Amino acid sequence: MTKEEKAVVIEDLTKQLAESSIIYLADISGLNAQVTSDLRRACFKSNIKLSVVKNTLLAKAMDAAEKDFGELPEVLKGNTSLMFSETGNGPAKVIKNFRKKSEKPLLKGAFIEEAIYVGDDKLDTLVSIKSKEEMIGEIIGLLQSPAKNVISGLKSGGGKLAGIIKTLSER
16 A cells, blocks of 8 residues: 555545544454455444454544544554444444354444443443433433323313212212
8 A cells, every 4th residue: 555545544534533423443353254244234234334444544543533532542453443323322232233143343442422432341331322312212201201191190080070070960
C-alpha cells in the first residue's frame, strides 16, 4: 500500500469515526471464510457495517478524529474489525448470538455516545443497554399507565354508582 493509499484510508476512517457515535472494536481472527461470511451476513441484517482495518491506520484515524477515544487505541493489537451501528446494543447482540456457534468474535472495546467500554467482559453490559426507541417506548408506557388506571377506575366506579342509585330508586 502506497503512502497516498494509506492517506486516503486514514481520511475515510477519520470521517467514519467522526460521523459515528457507536463504534465497536472486535477480534475475528481465526474465523474461516464461511464463518466470516456468516458474521458479515448477520451484521448486514442488523444494519451494522463491519470492516477489517489495519491497527496503525485506525490509530492514526482515531488521533485525527475530534473525539476522545480514551483507552481504545491501546487495544489495537492483533486482528481488529470495526463495527459501526445506529443502535448502541446492536453489535453486542450480534456478537453474543454469534458466540453461540463460535468462540469469536471477541469484543476488544466499544465507544458508545462518549462512553468507553474496554474488554470482552463488558459484552453483557453492552447487550443490556437499551436503544433510544426502547427507552421512548418504556417512558410512553409509564406515562400512559396512571391515565389508564384513572379511566378504568372512573368507568368501574360509575357503573357501581349507577347500580346503587337504581337499586335505591326501585325501593
